[in-house]
Amino acid sequence: MVQKSKRSWTTRRDAKRERIKQAEALLDGKYVKTNDITYALETLIHPNDKVVLEGNNQKQASFLSEALSEVNSNIIHDLHMIMSSVSRPEHLDIFEKGIANRVDFSFAGPQSLRISQMIEDGQMQMGNIHTYLELYGRLFIDLIPSVALIAADQADAEGNLYTGANTEETPTIVEATAFREGIVIAQVNEKVDELPRVDIPSSWVDVVVVADQPYQLEALFTRNPRHITEIQILMAMMTLRGVYEKHQVQSLNHGIGFNTAAIELLLPTYGESLGLRGQICKHWAANPHPTLIPAIESGWIDSIHCFGGERGMEGYIAERPDVFFVGKDGSLRSNRALCQMAGQYAVDLFIGSTLQMDYGGNSSTVTHGRLAGFGGAPNMGHDPKGRRHSTPAWLDMMNPDDALVRGKKLVVQMMETYQQGNTPVFTERLDAVDVSKEAGLDIPPVMIYGEDVTHLVTEEGIAYLYKTDSIAERKEAIAAVAGVTPIGMEQTLKQKEHLRSKGIVAYPQDLEIRRSDAKRSLLAAQNVEDLMTWSDGLYEPPEQFRSYWP
């Protein structure tokens, strides 16, 4: 028989026990005093650890990230940080101070400029840019955390956690850490005698600290209807008729953005006039957008599963348990991993927007000097080839010529032909191609690949890209809705008419929409106050959305 290796099989467990023992003087049960947190982290974390820091585009473990940025870098250094979102200043301070030197992340909106610079300056080694699901998956494979720094609303004396509406990614991060002998450290807004419900059992949690203030929570998915333009309304009308109605889209994902907020606010008005209630848009994988309230109240929506919560929606959700996923306490249970999974595999349609699209339909939000990352869009914005179940919309995409015929997910890109600053959205070559070389990435950071885009909606019309049978024809279809951008102006009227006759392009008149009908009065709510009214006063928007601005 081959020789067996002689080794300890409990190195992770032993290391954990030793660290907790070292921190014993700081611990009262599982609790560390608020003021002791930095010292506790210096004891519980070791150099070269893989540390997963909770924080996505909504909830942030802000107390723990600040504490981590204050540890002594002679004691704690060369950490490998794993974080869904690089979004707070101290997320990068820890690299400048030498506390960490490597990062794997998913999204870096607010800090994307500074990240680019730090990589160039050699202060940060870049691992990979991921979608959420990839990053979560790697926590169980090759990025297994030594320590997790997470955020919860409440803990009880034993260390059971209540994460409530913003459960988000907490259970996934905790599971990967707790069940691999890692150390789970939770900041909580408050310690209570009895939790409204248990989201994370105490046996998964090692250390709890009451934060000096509640965790940071962004109201990122609140869109004030007053800022929706009539061009957006026109695009929304076309999308409703030319995509949602045409293909009988029953389940879908909407993200952030005024374009999709416009669609949500047209359901009870324009959608109602088309007689579509009960036929389309019944099942959602989406955050609880306030702009969904009128559609919910009008009986359009059967169910919404949420990635995260949304500030101000708590009271409304509690009174609408037929629509939302709530616990026995009545508050929302979100789950980012499960909602991404559902958004990838179980919905008919993803709709998104972009800053740049090349002539092949590929798009990216990464532009020169900005490493923004992806979040969840590429996960939901592609055709999942592992899907085997069918729905009417999915089947509608199929190419009947193929013996092994299958459907396709609807992936819609919706944007105006010109972006801010008079820059055409269409470009011969994505900035991402150059950025990948400059930043030393293995591949260009493409958000959505052209081959996955089934529909392109601009203020000009809709290109049914799934009907094109070559890359050349796809480019022509894009040009046909590209307006007066360079690619659009290259095309002749005859080419456009040819595509239109083949059903590859549709203009407003083909959808029985008059441009002059696209009025703000069509929106079911004109402003945040209208949303409050729709909600019977249950929606309580954060202060910054309440004020009128001229």
Add this chain to the structure above:
Amino acid sequence: MVQKSKRSWTTRRDAKRERIKQAEALLDGKYVKTNDITYALETLIHPNDKVVLEGNNQKQASFLSEALSEVNSNIIHDLHMIMSSVSRPEHLDIFEKGIANRVDFSFAGPQSLRISQMIEDGQMQMGNIHTYLELYGRLFIDLIPSVALIAADQADAEGNLYTGANTEETPTIVEATAFREGIVIAQVNEKVDELPRVDIPSSWVDVVVVADQPYQLEALFTRNPRHITEIQILMAMMTLRGVYEKHQVQSLNHGIGFNTAAIELLLPTYGESLGLRGQICKHWAANPHPTLIPAIESGWIDSIHCFGGERGMEGYIAERPDVFFVGKDGSLRSNRALCQMAGQYAVDLFIGSTLQMDYGGNSSTVTHGRLAGFGGAPNMGHDPKGRRHSTPAWLDMMNPDDALVRGKKLVVQMMETYQQGNTPVFTERLDAVDVSKEAGLDIPPVMIYGEDVTHLVTEEGIAYLYKTDSIAERKEAIAAVAGVTPIGMEQTLKQKEHLRSKGIVAYPQDLEIRRSDAKRSLLAAQNVEDLMTWSDGLYEPPEQFRSYWP
């Protein structure tokens, strides 16, 4: 303002309360007496409910499924069953008795013949065949359960659950039900004063019943090394050299099967002789196969995340916490949804086998008269287009001609050219195409699509399908390793040599493997007893694997 609908928003909550109230006389806290379960189900379930019944290829809620098959169909009828696996006789009895009339499922190995017949006879309406992740995703979108029937090892007085090694799909099913005002009914093997750990918090559980016997648990992933043939060893050697070593595969999924068991048992012998330890096969998404023990003991494997448990491996896993995901009690924590997610997005390679492959490389396990379903294979056995992070193996698949270059997941199909009964595995047309018409399916039930297969390994050699640049060339490459099957015999030696010179095909000699070296003595274990020895007596195989057969 548009008119709001007048309705109750708590219909699900009210229905649940009413049902629990009706069952009050049967409940002592959350507990129902073992003998009262059928009557309890008749009270807690209503006609037309969506009922998710736990059961996959390992753990089965067998007590509850039997109880369900005994309810009075005048009281409970027309249920819509959602089940990962249709595998026990009573799973179909409930349709014959009219208790249920519709099914959405994922896998139906043992009952695949009977399902086909029942659909034909109109006793069962077929929803869809899914992969696990799709089915789980739909639980949060458009297949939201009214009732979940699940299985756990232990419960405490409050109804907290311990699911231990076979946690599997329980948390996912429970989350979808508990947080949408559904009723969660758990069968447990025993009620205890204190749980080893909490896997499911009691506030997610409504009703608990102690089963009359432990839940059914199959040792499905135990492969006795004594049944591994020398042809399988030859294929395993080629795969190790020509795929795993060549592309530096660091993370991977292995499923059931003797082919992959052979690879596992060659790592400490042949793999060691190639100097590959520490370089390849370090991170796994896999069940705890006993045939992995020698590789673990020889220091090959850093981590294994598991879909489920495996009978007999409990004691071994408890002593190897550096490798497995375990709780504070020392026992395995599996999670089918998270492991499928990781297996889809976070590993370099999937390897599988099939009963039929067409000349385009498409394969299916569905053959005439058998609706077998898929399980997890299509989810892991495709190139996930939402992946954005890179690894050396993934990058090795890329086509450098493309400006928007990207890598690809390695999807390997490994099988002998002839199956049992002297049937060639290669066929011009998959049975699945006809089956889809006969059973009224929307699309043919293909397991793995040819466009996703990167490597095909037979006893003849390896076809590097990812290098082919047309469907015609892919077919040629398949033919080049198809031996004396019809498609193989059509090919000339000259064609083979041409593909070989292009690196599209490799034969054993190209990999420095002599067919005569493929001996059973190369296996690190010859039989189950050897595995027990490797494990220092920690592995305790179920009785049926211990006996010698001539």
